[in-house]
Amino acid sequence: MTPARPLIPYPHALTHDEGHFVIDSDTQIRAMRGAEPAADWLAVFLRHGTGFPILTAPLTISEAEAALDNTIELILLDSDPELDDEGYRLDVMPDSIRLEANTPAGLFYGAQTLRQLLPAELETPPTAGEPPAAVPCLDIEDAPRYRWRGLHLDCARHMMPVAFIKRFLDWMALHKFNTFHWHLTDDQGWRIEIKAYPRLTEIGSQRAATPIPADRKTLDGQPYGGFYTQDEVRDVIAYAADRFITVVPEIEMPGHAAAALASYPELGCVGSGYQVRTFWGIEDDVFCAGNDQVFTFLENVLSEVIDLFPSAFIHVGGDECPKVRWEQCPKCQAAIAREGLKDEHELQSWFIRRMETFLNAKGRRLIGWDEILEGGLAPNATVMSWRGTEGGIAAAAAGHDVVMSPMSHCYLDYYQSEDTDNEPPAIGGYLPIDQVYRFNPAEGVPADKSGHVLGGQGNLWTEYMPTEAQVEYMAYPRAAALAEALWTAPAERDYGDFAARLNAHLLRLDALGVRYRQPNERES
């Protein structure tokens, strides 16, 4: 029997054939109109890995019908009903490779599969003695189980440079993730330039100190700060778009707002005395919900965010908003009375609904953490369920779209081993890779509502990830397991099979320089 190919995520249907297609100095790529993005990506990849010139040229329909010799043909279909939007067919024959899809995204995923069928050595420039760039002959028909396949990165607690974000996006593309949730604002730092409010970055991007990883009650005494300019943000969005990844920005409200309040104290209930938070944890000071200036501010901020980010979804946070200030604030209490609200939970719900009206008028959809269910969900809101899946299940049952991101399977900031003494300090928890692998976003959702489950997402909160190396260590290889959980149907998944493929896949991550954690299986 032919061994399973080390593909992650594993495709829906794969049939092996005899022989190989060998890439040599005469191999060319031919792309039908609309197939250029995937063709260009593939050409750059193959030139880099083989040193061969690998020319690309247009492909006509009649040429595509008679397979061209020593050619990789990329064909954009005219809406084949048998194939999903993001699906593709890959036919590797001894003399030619045919990749077809309904969309440029589908072709890109096919190109990633082709990449994974090639030796890991192709991830780096050629060296003497490298194996030939041979692809085994086979037939694949593939499509993702879910259309939201996300990774989140908290750049507020620790900020990662643009060059790192691009590498992070490259690794996402390798695993067919399509959504990068960029957490840009929090109590400990505001990280996105907003032209209308320069103090957000002058003041809000800087904190006086950071807790030391080994002891969260002790501060290091070192000022920490930084932010992304709007040009950098545009650069990241364009880089992601080239890899068919949508960047969803998160601007936190009404809680997790200390950095904004330190910059503009009039936006808080008390009105003064705020600081960019240094300790981790939940901050009592939040945006005042009874002050119209707050809504003007947030609408102006979101207007700039909307101009930057083409994403259909804008994430407004909504999690962990203590109500102690609102309980004491005359303006908040007046808003509760004026709007006929029952309590502070309904005030938060009213706040989020108001932001949703604004976003919808701009043609965008609001997404927030599951606390936005409390006090009543905004009419069109999408819920990102993190405290478990119950919130997501309730929202789906009520006809809302949901993204499942429960702590039980998706919190990549949790420990990967129970032997925490031998792990770098982490926030807590325990989430081994096999548990991530067993994630099933639709579990518990009534079958007739499962269409509301857009997909799932892994979250990287960076309180205990001060360095790029630590983000890589926490993300991989668990993100590879998550990628398969979101792409491949549960009935087609098997952890033992995945673990075997992962051992080979790790060679590719090695070639890419990913500083992942060695899975336990390999240690013994």
Ligand code: ACM
């Ligand atoms: C969250 O982890 N606070 C969404």
Ligand code: ZN
């Ligand atoms: Zn208030």
